[in-house]
Amino acid sequence: MTLGLGIDTSFDDTAVALVRDGKEILANLTVSQFAEHAEFGGVIPERASRLHVETIFPLLEAVCRDADVALSDVDFIAATHRPGLIGSLLVGVTVGKALAMALDRPLVGINHLEAHVHAALMAEEDLAYPFLALLISGANTLLLDCPNFDVYLRVGATKDDAVGECIDKCGRHLGLAMPAGPALEKLALTGNPKSRRFPRPLKGSPDGDFSFSGLKTAVLYALRDDPDLVAKDVAAALLAAIADVLVTKTLRMAGRLGRDTVVLCGGAAANLQIRRAFDEESEKHGVRVVYPGLALCTDNAAMVAGLGHEKFRRGQLSGLDLAVEAQALFPPL
Amino acid sequence: MSAILAVDTSRFATSLAVTRAGSPPTVFAPQGPRVHPPKDEIFLVVQALLERSGCALADLDALAVCVGPGSFTGLRIGLAMTKTFAMVGRLPLYALDAVSLEARRVARILGTDLPPRFCVVVPGYGSVTFSGLFTAAEGKLELEGDIRWHGDPEELAASIPEGLTRFVSSESPLDLENAVPVVFTEPSALELARHAGERLEAAVDVPLNRIQPLYLKPFGVGRKARRPEDFRS
Known part of the structure; x- marks a missing residue:
């Protein structure tokens, strides 16, 4: 023990x-x-x-x-x-x-x-390498190929805002208290995701990269230009756009790399709409999606x-001179 | 003297000392302005210092730490390290602020020449200084009021009563008007260890959660931190 x-x-x-x-x-x-x-x-x-x-x-x-x-x-x-x-x-x-x-x-x-990423291995007994991991949080949106333990290859990343940042800032535009993520999710549950179609940035690009700053601006302009917009509908349409991009690009990349398992992790992976979207689409693609429990997200x-x-x-220990680093860069695939 | 590890990471040069009964103290006190072991390596320095003194962490009777004011990062490293050692070893941790520590050092150098009332100035980052007014009576030093933070030398000069002797370390990079430079002959951590020894002897008990860094400078003053309304204006 x-x-x-x-x-x-x-x-x-x-x-x-x-x-x-x-x-x-x-x-x-x-x-x-x-x-x-x-x-x-x-x-x-x-x-x-x-x-x-x-x-x-x-x-x-x-x-x-x-x-x-x-x-x-x-x-x-x-x-x-x-x-x-x-x-x-x-x-x-x-x-x-x-x-x-x-x-x-x-x-x-x-x-x-x-x-x-490892949190998923703690939560799911039968999860094994290799798999594709989508890490979404307030600071990161990162797609990693994980062929073995301790090997993380960057398939794609956000070019600007992280998913969580986009959700939080849009929530602020909607007048929600920070952190807006959970409040926006709750609001979206009763909204109509098809009430408005927000852009799906980089959805069609063949790489694994993402971009969410334009989507954030689109929500800001929509609220500015249309005073009749209903907050819950905006929230639902925003999450639908985010989920659509994340699911489409992740599953496309899983197919390209031959991975039949996707790990969805990070703070924004707690979002119910994003999880639901992955559940619905992954079945069609024959891909298993694994989420750590909420406490581990x-x-x-x-x-x-x-x-x-x-x-x-495995004996991978550190010395007392272990340095702190602001960034952690993963090698590209 | 009891076995004490003293850590002063508040100032330009990190100062560490291990004292033991019957042995000369072991110190780490590099010379020159702004000399720190790299923040990632301070544990290696502490480890080497303990080894040199033939003492293990488990052999210590107490710990001492300077709580600042001074380098924010330095204070956090010193505090986090000593509080953890104290927590694991169930050792008393004695804290002293940087200005009172400097006053004790001044008193030790000047001995009977120490004026009954004086001011000590400790340089901070850039043009910032910290000061304290002290009275000396019957071998005891008393801090009058609070330790003060000064944004520039003019602010400092205006805050010190006319005619009061102001002492500053000879190693201070600041050229302070009318200040008497004091050449310290031993590292600050050694005085810190003496302070801890006195507290230990007096069986003073200080709960660990009461020992926190003394930042002094109000958060956000003169810094880039701004509230949303600042951007709107």
Whole structure:
């Protein structure tokens, strides 16, 4: 039995988790800073770093209490070291290094995006490589081919806005409180997705790239030019456009690469309309779509501990000089 | 002296010290302005320092940390490291602000020549300084009021009462008018370790959650951070 402690402070959520044998989540706590940044309409990096320092220690105590384990029971420490806000990453990595040194346990540096993909392997017992992964969140829209463990090949990415960013900003245009994603999803449930046809950027392009900034502008102009538009219909039509592009391009690329499994992960993968669209279309293409549970979709540290377990098992350990990096670039396919 | 690891990452040069009873202290104190071990390597430096002093983390009696004001990133690294060590080892962690730490160093250098009331100035980033007014009586230093943040030397000069001696480290990159430069002969972490030793001896108990970085500068002042209404205007 191996007990892993996961730490993620890559952006504006402070997350700590304890996971046994890479699968069994004993405790998984995340403290969102969203309310602290709301007045600025976005995350302020310096403020985020300050809040991580305040939050991480009570959170460490809380996960140990929830899981009824002592820190000394932990076999390894996994900490996200890229990509993210440098100041935020430094807090989690420093605590991870200090724990590794004080407990005399190995440290495992984790790529946050790889951990999102790995979350699907934690959630689905029978999921196996190879597969295609679509990672959608507030900061990323990334299509990755995953032929084996630790091999991530970039098939495509957004050229501008990420999916979550597009949804959040359109939600703001609709007057929804930030983060607008969940509110916009709820609003869209009762709206008519065919009330208006928003553009499907890059849907027809043969590559795996995406673009959502034009769609965001289209929603802004539609609301400006047509005062009779109904918010719930705009929300439904927007999500229909996003889902159409994501599903079409992902399934087309899965067919081209011969992948019969698609992993849909990242915070925006929690969106019900996008999931439904994948479910409906994937059957027609004979492709299996796997989603991690909702708790593993959004930023969390269980996925960090889970991936950390695989790396620990394979001896892929990090030193106390582990560096933090703002970016994580994947080699192209 | 008890076994203490002292960490000062608040200033231009990182200062670390390990003290042990019956042994000379082991220090990491590079010379020159703005000398830090790279932030990714500070743990290796601490590890080497402990090894050199023949001491393991488990052998420590207490930890000491400078909570600033100073380098924001430096403070977070120092705090996160020492608080984690304290949490795992159930060790007391003693914190001291950077200005009071500097006042203790000034007092140690000047001894009986220390004026009964004086000001200490600690350089921050760019033209920023921090200052504190102190009274010295019966071997004790008392901070009058709060430590203050000054955006530029003029603001600093205006805040110090006329005729009060103002001390600043001779290594300060700022040319401060009427300031008396003090040549420190030992690293700041050593004074920090002494402070922790005194607190440990007095059995002072400070809950870990009360030890937080002292940023001083109000968030967003003079920075690019703006609220949505700023853009609209």
